Amino acid sequence: MTHSHCEELLGSLSDYLDGEASARLCAEITGHMASCERCRVVVDTLRKTVILYHQLARPVIPEQARERLYRTLDLTDYLRSR
Amino acid sequence: MAETNHDQALLARIRAGDKSACDECIQEHADGVYRLALRLMRNEAEAEDVMQDAFLSAFRGIDKFDGRSSLRTWLYRIAYNAAIMRLRKRRPELISLDEALEQADGTPLPQAFFDWSSLPQRELEKAEVRDEMERAIRDLPENLRAVFVMRELEELSTEETARALGISPEAVKTRLHRARLWLRERLTAYFTPRVPEARE
Numbered sequence: 001m002t003h004s005h006c007e008e009l010l011g012s013l014s015d016y017l018d019g020e021a022s023a024r025l026c027a028e029i030t031g032h033m034a035s036c037e038r039c040r041v042v043v044d045t046l047r048k049t050v051i052l053y054h055q056l057a058r059p060v061i062p063e064q065a066r067e068r069l070y071r072t073l074d075l076t077d078y079l080r081s082r
Numbered sequence: 083m084a085e086t087n088h089d090q091a092l093l094a095r096i097r098a099g100d101k102s103a104c105d106e107c108i109q110e111h112a113d114g115v116y117r118l119a120l121r122l123m124r125n126e127a128e129a130e131d132v133m134q135d136a137f138l139s140a141f142r143g144i145d146k147f148d149g150r151s152s153l154r155t156w157l158y159r160i161a162y163n164a165a166i167m168r169l170r171k172r173r174p175e176l177i178s179l180d181e182a183l184e185q186a187d188g189t190p191l192p193q194a195f196f197d198w199s200s201l202p203q204r205e206l207e208k209a210e211v212r213d214e215m216e217r218a219i220r221d222l223p224e225n226l227r228a229v230f231v232m233r234e235l236e237e238l239s240t241e242e243t244a245r246a247l248g249i250s251p252e253a254v255k256t257r258l259h260r261a262r263l264w265l266r267e268r269l270t271a272y273f274t275p276r277v278p279e280a281r282e
Contacts, residue, residue, distance in 0.1 A: 048199040
């Protein structure tokens with residue numbers, strides 16, 4: 001990716017994907033993607049990257065760690081199963 | 083506003099020595115603190131220790147909390163600092179130096195352009211892809227990883243993330259963008275040898 005216009009727009013792509021870019025910038029990026037396959041691929045794979053990591057599992061504290069925390073804080077009266 | 087009123091009420095109860103309030107605070111925030119610690123330490127046992135340290139420190143120092151940020155932001159800040167202190171004590175890790183091209187401002191320049199975004203959903207939902215994403219997040223440079231985890235995985239706002247890390251909102255946005263580009267590059271490198279048409 002060596003074209004200067006591509007590099008100029010690179011820093012704005014997250015704003016574009018997050019819906020935080022101005023209308024003017026959106027139009028500029030969308031227009032550029034129509035003629036620049038590499039930028040189109042970067043935007044589409046960036047968008048997909050965001051979707052994929054938002055689908056990752058969200059671990060919770062292991063039960064033993066939770067019990068240890070409650071014991072350390074003298075809160076064992078409040079320990080209960082999840 | 084609801085979060086602020088709730089936090090203020092909880093804070094007052096904790097300061098008054100109400101243990102049920104401590105329990106409530108843990109129930110609300112401990113999983114998130116643990117997840118942050120896990121992503122930063124990349125080790126379950128150390129993440130548990132960081133979580134312990136964070137809550138001990140928080141409850142002991144509760145009078146120092148000025149209430150200007152949310153309780154969650156404050157706890158994440160304490161956990162982040164606890165993690166960083168432990169990380170600094172580790173020996174420097176030997177990491178492979180895959181030199182990434184960067185713009186003058188440090189933004190990584192994309193180098194791989196295989197369009198894996200159009201792969202069938204069943205390909206993208208495979209466990210191997212999730213595992214690769216987990217590895218990529220683990221390998222994110224530390225300063226990008228902290229922002230990425232707080233902003234994207236724990237869903238703090240840009241402002242909350244900035245307060246938790248003691249950096250500007252602009253720095254949060256910049257680092258998040260760099261983290262995303264970095265992860266995109268890793269996934270592209272992952273998919274390219276695995277898809278026949280990418281090699282054509």
